[in-house]
Amino acid sequence: RDQIRIVGSSTVYPFATAVAEEFGKTSGFPTPVIESTGSGGGLKLFCAGVGTQFPDITNSSRRIKKSEVEECAKNGATEVTEVKIGFDGIVLANNINGPTMDISRAEIWQALAKQVPVDGKLVDNPYKNWNEIDPSLPNEAIEVLGPPPTSGTRDAFVELVMEHGCEEFDAVKAIEDKKMRGAVCKSMREDGAFIEAGENDNLIVQKLVSTPTAFGIFGYSFLEENGDKVKAATVEGVAPEYDAISSGEYPVSRSMYFYVKNAHVGTVPGIKEYVTEFTSEDAFSPVGYLAQRGLIALPDAARAEVAKTAQSLTPMKM
Amino acid sequence: MTDSTMDQTNAPAIRRESPHAGAAAAARLKARRRSERRFKAYGLGAVLLAITMLVVLLSTLAGQGLGAFTQTQVAVEVNLDPALLDPEGNRDLRVIGDANYTGLMTNIVRDNFGATQRRDILKSLGVFSRDARFELRDFVLENPELIGTTQTIWLTASGDIDMLDKGWIDRDLPEDQRRVDDRVLGWYDALDAKDAVDRAFNVRFFTGADSRSPELAGIWGATVGSALTLFICFILSFPIGVTTAIYLEEFAPKNRWTDLIEVNINNLAAVPSIVFGLLGLAVFIGFFGMPRSAPVVGGFTLALMTLPTIIIATRAALKAVPPSIRQAAQGLGASPVQVVFHHVLPLAMPGVLTGTILGMAQALGETAPLLMIGMVAFIADTPGGFSSPATVLPVQIFLWADSPERAFVEKTAAAILVLLSFLILMNAIAIVLRRRFERRW
Amino acid sequence: MTVSSFVLIVLILSAIAFFLGRRRSMSLAGGKMSTLHSRPGYYGWYVALWCGLPAILMALAWIVLRTPLINGAVSDVIPPDVVAAGSGPVNLFMADAYNLATGNIVSREPTPAVQEAASIILGLTRTVNLAFAGIGMALALAGLTFAYRRITPDFRSRNRVERILRILLIIASTLSIFTTIGIVLSVLFESIRFFQRIPIFDFLFGLHWSPQIAIRADQVAAEGSFGIIPLFAGTLLITFIALLVAIPIGLLAAIYMSEYAGRRTRAVAKPLLEILAGIPTVVYGFFAALTVAPLVRGFGESLGIDAASESALAAGLVMGIMIIPFVSSLTDDVINAVPQTMRDGSLGLGATTSETIKLVILPAALPGIAAACLLAFSRAIGETMIVVMAAGLAANLTANPFEAVTTVTVQIVTLLVGDQEFDSAKTLAAFALGLVLFVMTLALNVVALHIVRKYRQAYD
Amino acid sequence: MNSSSIPSGAVPKMTARKLNLFYGEKQALFDVDLDIFANSVTALIGPSGCGKSTFLRCLNRMNDTIAGVRIDGKVKLETTDIYDRSVDVVQLRARVGMVFQKPNPFPKTIYENVAYGPRIHGLADSRAELDDIVERSLKRAGLFEEVKNRLQEGGTGLSGGQQQRLCIARAIAVDPEVILMDEPCSALDPIATARIEELIDELRENYTIAIVTHSMQQAARVSQRTAFFHLGQLVEYGDTEQVFTNPRETRTQDYITGRFG
Amino acid sequence: MNSSSIPSGAVPKMTARKLNLFYGEKQALFDVDLDIFANSVTALIGPSGCGKSTFLRCLNRMNDTIAGVRIDGKVKLETTDIYDRSVDVVQLRARVGMVFQKPNPFPKTIYENVAYGPRIHGLADSRAELDDIVERSLKRAGLFEEVKNRLQEGGTGLSGGQQQRLCIARAIAVDPEVILMDEPCSALDPIATARIEELIDELRENYTIAIVTHSMQQAARVSQRTAFFHLGQLVEYGDTEQVFTNPRETRTQDYITGRFG
Ligand SMILES: Nc1ncnc2c1ncn2[C@@H]1O[C@H](COP(=O)(O)OP(=O)(O)OP(=O)(O)O)[C@@H](O)[C@H]1O
Ligand SMILES: Nc1ncnc2c1ncn2[C@@H]1O[C@H](COP(=O)(O)OP(=O)(O)OP(=O)(O)O)[C@@H](O)[C@H]1O
Ligand SMILES: [Mg+2]
Ligand SMILES: [Mg+2]
Numbered sequence A: 001r002d003q004i005r006i007v008g009s010s011t012v013y014p015f016a017t018a019v020a021e022e023f024g025k026t027s028g029f030p031t032p033v034i035e036s037t038g039s040g041g042g043l044k045l046f047c048a049g050v051g052t053q054f055p056d057i058t059n060s061s062r063r064i065k066k067s068e069v070e071e072c073a074k075n076g077a078t079e080v081t082e083v084k085i086g087f088d089g090i091v092l093a094n095n096i097n098g099p100t101m102d103i104s105r106a107e108i109w110q111a112l113a114k115q116v117p118v119d120g121k122l123v124d125n126p127y128k129n130w131n132e133i134d135p136s137l138p139n140e141a142i143e144v145l146g147p148p149p150t151s152g153t154r155d156a157f158v159e160l161v162m163e164h165g166c167e168e169f170d171a172v173k174a175i176e177d178k179k180m181r182g183a184v185c186k187s188m189r190e191d192g193a194f195i196e197a198g199e200n201d202n203l204i205v206q207k208l209v210s211t212p213t214a215f216g217i218f219g220y221s222f223l224e225e226n227g228d229k230v231k232a233a234t235v236e237g238v239a240p241e242y243d244a245i246s247s248g249e250y251p252v253s254r255s256m257y258f259y260v261k262n263a264h265v266g267t268v269p270g271i272k273e274y275v276t277e278f279t280s281e282d283a284f285s286p287v288g289y290l291a292q293r294g295l296i297a298l299p300d301a302a303r304a305e306v307a308k309t310a311q312s313l314t315p316m317k318m
Numbered sequence B: 001m002t003d004s005t006m007d008q009t010n011a012p013a014i015r016r017e018s019p020h021a022g023a024a025a026a027a028r029l030k031a032r033r034r035s036e037r038r039f040k041a042y043g044l045g046a047v048l049l050a051i052t053m054l055v056v057l058l059s060t061l062a063g064q065g066l067g068a069f070t071q072t073q074v075a076v077e078v079n080l081d082p083a084l085l086d087p088e089g090n091r092d093l094r095v096i097g098d099a100n101y102t103g104l105m106t107n108i109v110r111d112n113f114g115a116t117q118r119r120d121i122l123k124s125l126g127v128f129s130r131d132a133r134f135e136l137r138d139f140v141l142e143n144p145e146l147i148g149t150t151q152t153i154w155l156t157a158s159g160d161i162d163m164l165d166k167g168w169i170d171r172d173l174p175e176d177q178r179r180v181d182d183r184v185l186g187w188y189d190a191l192d193a194k195d196a197v198d199r200a201f202n203v204r205f206f207t208g209a210d211s212r213s214p215e216l217a218g219i220w221g222a223t224v225g226s227a228l229t230l231f232i233c234f235i236l237s238f239p240i241g242v243t244t245a246i247y248l249e250e251f252a253p254k255n256r257w258t259d260l261i262e263v264n265i266n267n268l269a270a271v272p273s274i275v276f277g278l279l280g281l282a283v284f285i286g287f288f289g290m291p292r293s294a295p296v297v298g299g300f301t302l303a304l305m306t307l308p309t310i311i312i313a314t315r316a317a318l319k320a321v322p323p324s325i326r327q328a329a330q331g332l333g334a335s336p337v338q339v340v341f342h343h344v345l346p347l348a349m350p351g352v353l354t355g356t357i358l359g360m361a362q363a364l365g366e367t368a369p370l371l372m373i374g375m376v377a378f379i380a381d382t383p384g385g386f387s388s389p390a391t392v393l394p395v396q397i398f399l400w401a402d403s404p405e406r407a408f409v410e411k412t413a414a415a416i417l418v419l420l421s422f423l424i425l426m427n428a429i430a431i432v433l434r435r436r437f438e439r440r441w
Numbered sequence C: 001m002t003v004s005s006f007v008l009i010v011l012i013l014s015a016i017a018f019f020l021g022r023r024r025s026m027s028l029a030g031g032k033m034s035t036l037h038s039r040p041g042y043y044g045w046y047v048a049l050w051c052g053l054p055a056i057l058m059a060l061a062w063i064v065l066r067t068p069l070i071n072g073a074v075s076d077v078i079p080p081d082v083v084a085a086g087s088g089p090v091n092l093f094m095a096d097a098y099n100l101a102t103g104n105i106v107s108r109e110p111t112p113a114v115q116e117a118a119s120i121i122l123g124l125t126r127t128v129n130l131a132f133a134g135i136g137m138a139l140a141l142a143g144l145t146f147a148y149r150r151i152t153p154d155f156r157s158r159n160r161v162e163r164i165l166r167i168l169l170i171i172a173s174t175l176s177i178f179t180t181i182g183i184v185l186s187v188l189f190e191s192i193r194f195f196q197r198i199p200i201f202d203f204l205f206g207l208h209w210s211p212q213i214a215i216r217a218d219q220v221a222a223e224g225s226f227g228i229i230p231l232f233a234g235t236l237l238i239t240f241i242a243l244l245v246a247i248p249i250g251l252l253a254a255i256y257m258s259e260y261a262g263r264r265t266r267a268v269a270k271p272l273l274e275i276l277a278g279i280p281t282v283v284y285g286f287f288a289a290l291t292v293a294p295l296v297r298g299f300g301e302s303l304g305i306d307a308a309s310e311s312a313l314a315a316g317l318v319m320g321i322m323i324i325p326f327v328s329s330l331t332d333d334v335i336n337a338v339p340q341t342m343r344d345g346s347l348g349l350g351a352t353t354s355e356t357i358k359l360v361i362l363p364a365a366l367p368g369i370a371a372a373c374l375l376a377f378s379r380a381i382g383e384t385m386i387v388v389m390a391a392g393l394a395a396n397l398t399a400n401p402f403e404a405v406t407t408v409t410v411q412i413v414t415l416l417v418g419d420q421e422f423d424s425a426k427t428l429a430a431f432a433l434g435l436v437l438f439v440m441t442l443a444l445n446v447v448a449l450h451i452v453r454k455y456r457q458a459y460d
Numbered sequence D, E: 001m002n003s004s005s006i007p008s009g010a011v012p013k014m015t016a017r018k019l020n021l022f023y024g025e026k027q028a029l030f031d032v033d034l035d036i037f038a039n040s041v042t043a044l045i046g047p048s049g050c051g052k053s054t055f056l057r058c059l060n061r062m063n064d065t066i067a068g069v070r071i072d073g074k075v076k077l078e079t080t081d082i083y084d085r086s087v088d089v090v091q092l093r094a095r096v097g098m099v100f101q102k103p104n105p106f107p108k109t110i111y112e113n114v115a116y117g118p119r120i121h122g123l124a125d126s127r128a129e130l131d132d133i134v135e136r137s138l139k140r141a142g143l144f145e146e147v148k149n150r151l152q153e154g155g156t157g158l159s160g161g162q163q164q165r166l167c168i169a170r171a172i173a174v175d176p177e178v179i180l181m182d183e184p185c186s187a188l189d190p191i192a193t194a195r196i197e198e199l200i201d202e203l204r205e206n207y208t209i210a211i212v213t214h215s216m217q218q219a220a221r222v223s224q225r226t227a228f229f230h231l232g233q234l235v236e237y238g239d240t241e242q243v244f245t246n247p248r249e250t251r252t253q254d255y256i257t258g259r260f261g
């Protein structure tokens, strides 16, 4: 095998492929093959073993889990380099002609959770319109198109918005049982106000175009590309714009990574060079070509740090 | 049945009333004729409805996708600066090839758009495709004698400019809602004013493989991948499917065991295609150690999925051949194998081919099982063989449809048109053959 | 020698054997073919098969046995501490040894034991390959000579060849059984693991499907959120709508094409309809979600029904369009195969064409039509993309076609390709769903088989 | 053909004038002029392949169903040109019934085979009436006794002769005005043949019948008028008596005297 | 049946012993014992539905192809039990050829219809030889003149009688030892019938022939031995002379004297 094989997240896929293409065109190495398998699927393949039949790199829109590290080690992939490449903002957006909304995470939780506290008691979510939650919100029916529970984006959304939002309510805090509390925080309503759409973000954008009253949850790059069709709600007063996400001011964003199997370096040609290309300023800096594709770069200092560990292939510790 | 005697005038010999002549008969006949017309109209309606659907789908696709067959180009003045391209002046092609064309690009935008700030340079470079630098390189390598002169060169425009030129971007929107900001719009208009913007046939689309840049992305890689995959799929599923059907229908004793097989095959048709992917992953990649992302594995997996369709269609067609034809041949001392291959199979051939057409169409359009075996992938090279990494047309469509870049919308539609052309080509032989085998008896 | 070059050589040998056998039979007949029991070609085939088949079987054995043979030999040199550490390290050791032997990636600095194992592998591979190739070649030649010498004018070569052919046919037809076994096996074990966590009763009879809560190991897997009833209800609803579109349109179109339309119209219309089956489902998905769903919603609202923007109806309608050709083309073929005398008999009694079709032709073509409808049904059950895009993923237990529902297949796909841990209950649920779906469709097919048997009318 | 042989006073039920028929390029009927008289039996005889079946099928437009057939000339049923565009072939075929040369029972039960025609034409108002029609038709075709216990079994599981009688029963159950029979007794034993001949005789009182037969005896026994075809031409047509005893044409003479069937 | 009527010296080519046949529940043949002698023509007569075709089909195991048929008893071709497991039915049917009651040409050209048998049995070594066989067979069946210009047209586009003769030509082209003919002349005119009867007579010298017919005259003319079936039983079997002039059984007598076919 003479080309690098990469698997993993569909969220990282657009960036990894851009790097791969540039790498293939300029380095003289063959262009890596990149499969879009989802973060979990990618890690599963990645950790299955060492050897040419296993991938060299996996992309992930979340950090590798402990259990996955152990699985890797068990199969011989003891040395794995972690490379954090940037952020992905998750936005709540609607039709450009629809109402403008500024909302807090607590309000989002109230709008989308299965059970919400009303008068201090948890009841099935009674809110039909946004303005029932807060009069400043639009007088429109709540209809949110979001990712399915199987996707990484949903996972991140639940963690960043729902879990955070629910903590603001005393009725929730009062729940002793951690499991119960988790369930209350994370459960999305199922009465039709929250619609599980597929993983295709373009489709969600299109649906927002045809349904002006609906909101959708999707990645920042799709917002950027479709600024003429949809607009994003500001969350806690912060609009999902490049700088705000990059600086961490915009609260709903997650980090993206890729993992390199060090054992393959030196045998499969070009891995090191690929990593170097990915972590070059030309690629993942705010003015790099990945930024044009919608990647939100790490702050300067963090980038330098990442580039250093990545290019020296320092294995991660966990 | 009735008592009308109107057409008896010149037929006095008829003593009895025909039930088909009276008024009641006429009324009944009228009703029957009406129902006949209605039925025929339903049939015609059904055909037209289905074809209308097809036309709607196709015309929508054509409306969206035909644009992808052309690509916007931009003409710029380039000062082929020897200091940059050939500092030593000995026209060594290796040196020229390795020169800093990104720098040349920077010069271009400085000269043409007056961009000097780093941010401006980056922005204005965005007018061109990321491959513009390679186009420059190729131009210089072909015409090294022009170094030192200033030339007007047509460069491929970026996806955004392409979209703008094709009118997919609404320039009346406020700047912050537009993909292309006012500066770039100004540059574009200036270029347009001096006829430096043009659209040419998009050769790359038909000869290239996948790319992250819509203006560079091509469909050839996936087409070849589809061809290789379907070839494997066909040479496995067609013979195996037909022989299985023949065995079950013509030779197998009719007992519980064959009933079981029959139900089984019908049931396999209802197995979600992704499960075949799981099976392919476990058996072909896991057990037999075949390579991931390879057309062989794709072909094997899709063959398993296509088999039931071919078997079921073939069996239905074999069943429909009248027994008298079998008996005629048997009576002449033809062996069962000869009966089948000389008489029954040729007569069943239209059905066999229909099954093949449907099965192959399904295989051609399938994505889900390929996900499991690694064919849903970014592959920038055209596959060279059955075991080199490849993707297929529907996967390409799926991936492009999921891309954020606006310019991929028309590429997606165009890719679908290519897939359908592929389908029609693939089926053409079968359709012609089927017509030749069709006969009534 | 590699397996593929071996197979190639065997194929060439068989071709030679064919000509040898045919020539010998012809020379034995001395120009009077009727003295032969079978046609000369059969003698050729007989010799060719005897030459090729044993060798090909050998090649199969080669592929299957090669690795176990080598592994067996290597197992002696695996250090005891590795063996003691369990199957994981042993696998790793073997993988390293193989990788070393083939000049591949090795997970760590090779230990002497690994190196030894690698050298054993290298040596053995060569011997094993040589042995197999040698034996295979010998078998091919022996088969050839044996068969060649058996040829006499009254040797029943046709019977022999046909018997072999029949065995090959049987083997081909058992492939479907193996596929089934493979599928069952590939979902069974994971399903069992799933049922160890979620009681099977809750799974089969639960009214609530909502795997969202059980998203990670540290989260609660609330029981009762794995009830498949809504999924099956959704599947049936969408499939029913799809068939409601596809079967009438498909049947009527087939009837029109085969009984009313001219030959030319038919030659155009049929392939056109078949294109519908080849349009990628993503396209249908977009069409359903962006064009049909808003229409359905508008229609529902005009009726005063509270219609969702994603609905079973939109997905079902579009899916129905997709499977039209499965019904129309196959039905057209079987209708066309009904003998003309049947039509004549009916028309001669003064039946209209439509009466002839409804009362004589369709009943006579019933088995084929049933097969076509079953195929369409199967296709509808297995469809994912349209449902994901147009009917959503929400598992509502409803019979209202204006509401969003989801199907079993969709859940299988999203669970399998989603971002899951290896053995979360959710991933495992996909396998259990696959298994249950398999069993259910099996039951439906058994019923269908019996119904078709009962109403079948054989013509002659 | 000699049109002077038409019996004065008799009304032609069907008339063919200058009928030419082509199977693709091949002409199968040449300028056939023939009248079929009401309440009589017309026999069509002639060597195999001479166009008897073809002519018979022209009379109720069954040739329409064969691809590539072209017809020239006029055929009238009473006063209506049956090839006129305004004519409803369905009604035509209900009025002019047909028994085909090769028995072609439907793949249905015996009962359903016979009940088929009455059902589509609405000839029975109740199940009992339908049962009655089926039974009567089977009886008239001489098949009832043999099949009365297996009416609900398949019609294709009958012997050749039984199938032929089933097809006759099926045709007469529709109660047509004209019945065209293409060798209705070819697969029948003498007793069954006698039964059918009786039936034909009986039907003649109310219906018009044309029958193709290869048996001169049968033609002589049952028909009033006989037409002799040869190579697609109507060679001679006249009273059966006359044709058999005193044929005008030598070809007829030769054919008839070569008889021993 | 009276086995004493077997002519001394003659060798039975085929023998049936205690043959019982069931279509599902329904028994169609009852304990039939019958010998068919070499180089002679055996006629099977009897009313429609009595089991003639069924019996004939037993002789080359064509009943095997019908679902639900069960057979009891023995049938021998010379000395081999044809229902023995070791018997190759394909070869059996090549030796015992059959012409079916309903003509069933293949939907192929006329030429291919006839050439098919010789081809699969390797009876012709060259195209010329094959052409020759086809032509000879068609001539013997009396069809050649009619179709010589259209050998490459479809066999299903022939008239009923032509199809029947085509099937006869097809069967004799294979050159079987025994030829079973189920009403081979039912759709034929007297002249064509005479041609086939001649053929049968001619074939008799080298072959063994069994023929089902409804025409007593035909049976009397062409056969040496006649078997009379009734309701699935073999009522009488003997020399044709004797059966027709001096039947032993009253049932035979009744059947024959009711004759007028
Ligand atoms: N496939 C079948 N299934 C059931 N019964 C059958 C089948 N074929 C024939 N029979 C019955 O068996 C009996 C004998 O049939 P067979 O065809 O042998 O009669 P046959 O003597 O040839 O009569 P014919 O002169 O009318 O052809 C008849 O009663 C017939 O209805
Ligand atoms: N479908 C057809 N296509 C072409 N030629 C046909 C077709 N049907 C009949 N013929 C030819 O037309 C001529 C007349 O056929 P027809 O069936 O009318 O003969 P027939 O008098 O009924 O003969 P038979 O007594 O053998 O039934 C024959 O030469 C026949 O070959
Ligand atoms: Mg005829
Ligand atoms: Mg019979």
Ligand SMILES: O=P([O-])([O-])[O-]
Binding pocket: A008, A009, A010, A011, A012, A037, A038, A039, A040, A060, A061, A151, A152, A153, C419
């Ligand atoms: O594919 P994802 O894991 O990024 O959702």
